[in-house]
Amino acid sequence: MHRDDMIRQLRHRSAAGQPWDIVVIGGGATGMGVAVDAAARGFSVALVESHDFGKGTSSRSTKLVHGGVRYLEQGNVPLVMSALKERGLLRQNAPHLVHDLAFVVPNYSWWEAPFYGIGLKLYDLLAGKYGFGPSKLLSREETLARLPALEPEGLLGGVVYYDGQFDDARLLIHLAMTAADHGATVVNYCPAAALLKDEEGYVNGVVARDGETGEEFTLHARVVVNATGVFTDAVRRLADPGIEPMMVTSQGIHLVFHREFLAGDTALMVPRTSDGRVLFVIPWHGHTVAGTTDTPLDAPTLEPHALDEEIEFILDTASRYLTRPPTRSDVLAVYVGLRPLVKGEGKTSTLSRDHVIHVDSSGLLTITGGKWTTYRHMAEDTVDHAITLARLRDEPCPTKSLPIHGYRDTPADLTKEADPLAVYGSDAEAIRELAADPDLAKRLHPDLPYIAAEVVWAAREEMARTVEDALARRTRALFLNAGAAIAMAEPAAKLLARELGRDDAWIAAQVKTFRDLAHQYKVE
Numbered sequence: 001m002h003r004d005d006m007i008r009q010l011r012h013r014s015a016a017g018q019p020w021d022i023v024v025i026g027g028g029a030t031g032m033g034v035a036v037d038a039a040a041r042g043f044s045v046a047l048v049e050s051h052d053f054g055k056g057t058s059s060r061s062t063k064l065v066h067g068g069v070r071y072l073e074q075g076n077v078p079l080v081m082s083a084l085k086e087r088g089l090l091r092q093n094a095p096h097l098v099h100d101l102a103f104v105v106p107n108y109s110w111w112e113a114p115f116y117g118i119g120l121k122l123y124d125l126l127a128g129k130y131g132f133g134p135s136k137l138l139s140r141e142e143t144l145a146r147l148p149a150l151e152p153e154g155l156l157g158g159v160v161y162y163d164g165q166f167d168d169a170r171l172l173i174h175l176a177m178t179a180a181d182h183g184a185t186v187v188n189y190c191p192a193a194a195l196l197k198d199e200e201g202y203v204n205g206v207v208a209r210d211g212e213t214g215e216e217f218t219l220h221a222r223v224v225v226n227a228t229g230v231f232t233d234a235v236r237r238l239a240d241p242g243i244e245p246m247m248v249t250s251q252g253i254h255l256v257f258h259r260e261f262l263a264g265d266t267a268l269m270v271p272r273t274s275d276g277r278v279l280f281v282i283p284w285h286g287h288t289v290a291g292t293t294d295t296p297l298d299a300p301t302l303e304p305h306a307l308d309e310e311i312e313f314i315l316d317t318a319s320r321y322l323t324r325p326p327t328r329s330d331v332l333a334v335y336v337g338l339r340p341l342v343k344g345e346g347k348t349s350t351l352s353r354d355h356v357i358h359v360d361s362s363g364l365l366t367i368t369g370g371k372w373t374t375y376r377h378m379a380e381d382t383v384d385h386a387i388t389l390a391r392l393r394d395e396p397c398p399t400k401s402l403p404i405h406g407y408r409d410t411p412a413d414l415t416k417e418a419d420p421l422a423v424y425g426s427d428a429e430a431i432r433e434l435a436a437d438p439d440l441a442k443r444l445h446p447d448l449p450y451i452a453a454e455v456v457w458a459a460r461e462e463m464a465r466t467v468e469d470a471l472a473r474r475t476r477a478l479f480l481n482a483g484a485a486i487a488m489a490e491p492a493a494k495l496l497a498r499e500l501g502r503d504d505a506w507i508a509a510q511v512k513t514f515r516d517l518a519h520q521y522k523v524e
């Protein structure tokens, strides 16, 4: 997957005035899913992303492939069933990136075991043939054996159930590669600056701008799909400045700690926090991730900030359940994601997580809402609508059994650091070959497993253009340990500069930009 080739393809069609079947705006899970689906059906597809693939919400999730236990509590059975099915399909199609994870709901009151026990049996039942393993009640001893760091005082027992875990940004990059493998043109750092319309006022293309050179491309399209998450309304306004907004935004933060805070390979699920939400504490890439919050926000930004009260809330809730209460100085990284929620009544935490397909009077097709787990189903639904809207030929959707780039039938285990290259699936071998060069086999920081060869691979094959791309989304350094990532910036910049043909001034600018950004991922 090479950016120069992608730009050439945009330029070529643009100059020839040749329309694409589908142009997708937005390179998160939703847009990339659409690109994969449409390309696999044989349509010509271009996807433009204004920043890097996954810069938005899709790299900032809780990393769960799940049906959503809490939606069950809200009585949304169809949503849970559909997500549980997608959970099973995703594990089947990307076993190198999705694995089963055991979650324990600890019980400190007598009523919790029967209450959560029955609820989670229903969860098992709804998964049907896509089940990940039966839930069961645990004794106090069994609970502590699974969660050695759990607060023992007052503990009566627990309930264990199973869901999926993944690496969101890595899956996104592999979806981009899947789309490219099937002939899609996917371009990062290429914002959609304007929409084109025909003489009747229907949207029939996109003006995209190469963020690196300023070159503009006129992308004619039979249908334009708006998959811009929390920026949905901004893109809809490009077609009609007077539209009624359809989105609201809420932010969720996660704190990352050393692995010892949780210990073991089992996740902790707190079913009801003091604000009535769910909190997860999960083992991920050899660290502990705790989240999340739900704070309504007036306007979306690409790099949202964690609020002090959100940080305190997670520390406080986690402290009630862990023998070693984490403090601010234990936080290795904090990351913040924005939920694209479709407007409705009530609190943001109770708004539906169903996806919504919306067609404006301009013909712009918007797909939004949903969640990572259901991206495939969302894409299928979107391309089905695109076929009708743009009168494209009927092609069946093949993605239920379409292997995702890197597919390898050895299940990943993201709880540990055991084999850091496992997430690359079938690409791991090529990275190991690069690492035959002793300089490229070196770790970039003693506290993280990432080696220099991964940065070289990211630049050569995964369209990484900046230090941030390499350290936030090709590796997950920034999300795991912001301090270590800051120290990795300079060696990473030098490796990238060599691959991308950049000079010393570029290296210095990259290091500064990345360090400024990474400070926001630290808790002082």
Ligand SMILES: Cc1cc2nc3c(=O)[nH]c(=O)nc-3n(C[C@H](O)[C@H](O)[C@H](O)COP(=O)(O)OP(=O)(O)OC[C@H]3O[C@@H](n4cnc5c(N)ncnc54)[C@H](O)[C@@H]3O)c2cc1C
Residues within 6 Å of the ligand: 025, 026, 027, 028, 029, 030, 031, 048, 049, 050, 051, 052, 053, 054, 055, 056, 057, 058, 059, 060, 061, 062, 063, 064, 065, 066, 190, 191, 192, 193, 227, 228, 229, 230, 231, 235, 250, 251, 252, 253, 292, 336, 337, 338, 339, 340, 368, 369, 370, 371, 372, 373, 374
């Ligand atoms: C805190 C939190 C935790 C979550 N945890 C989970 C979880 O564990 N499991 C799960 O299944 N789901 C989870 N979700 C939901 C899931 O992460 C989101 O539903 C999903 O990532 C949304 O993807 P998206 O592609 O719609 O949006 P985004 O990932 O935000 O992508 C939209 C993209 O559009 C781009 N864009 C905007 N304007 C333009 C333009 N003019 N031109 C080109 N590109 C543009 C942006 O740069 C961005 O990259 C979580 C969400 C949050 C907020």
